[in-house]
Amino acid sequence: MTSPRGTYLIISDTLRAKIKERAISEKLPSEAQLMRDHGVSRTTVRRALGVLQEEGLIESAAGVGWRVGQASAPRPLVDRMTDLIREKAVGEPFPSEAKLCEMYGVSRTAVRRALAQLEGSGLLETAHGKGRVVHALPAPAATS
Structure with a gap:
């Protein structure tokens, strides 16, 4: 022992x-x-x-x-979720909060904050009875 x-x-x-x-x-x-x-x-x-x-x-x-530990700072959750929106079409359902927590390994609070930002920027909207859906596609990502 x-x-x-x-x-x-x-x-x-x-x-x-x-x-x-x-x-x-x-x-x-x-x-x-x-x-x-x-x-x-x-x-x-x-x-x-x-x-x-x-x-x-x-x-x-x-x-x-x-x-x-990350060699560089990790990308913000909202940026990673924006990438997910880019893969979808307007009107397509967005994953649930629970699914997003699982996908990104973060808390529900962190997911809700990112979703609020995405809804505030007009990329997502809540559709009654459907959950969240893609409302608009983001501008193409800048390449460096």
Whole structure:
């Protein structure tokens, strides 16, 4: 049995290995899930995550939780959802909030904020009994 003092290092080693093996490539399990998986307290999990954060392997993201660190800043959710609109036709249904949360690995709150922006810009509209539909297509993406 390992000492509680070193347990966080074992957890960070396990997560580090999974990240390097690409078994975890984007979003890490929640703190609650890590607590259950390793049978430890939230403090121990947070210490393990802190080690990986200091190494630059992971980062905390509002509305997402912990994720594998990005070499560059991640694209905003609203931009990624705009790309999805580009793939659709006017009048076509847009995925549900639950589906968008699953697709992008973000919270419902983050999805709702992005949807509000897209509706405010006229790209999406809510159709009674149909959910959200594409109202207009965005301008073509600028290439650099």
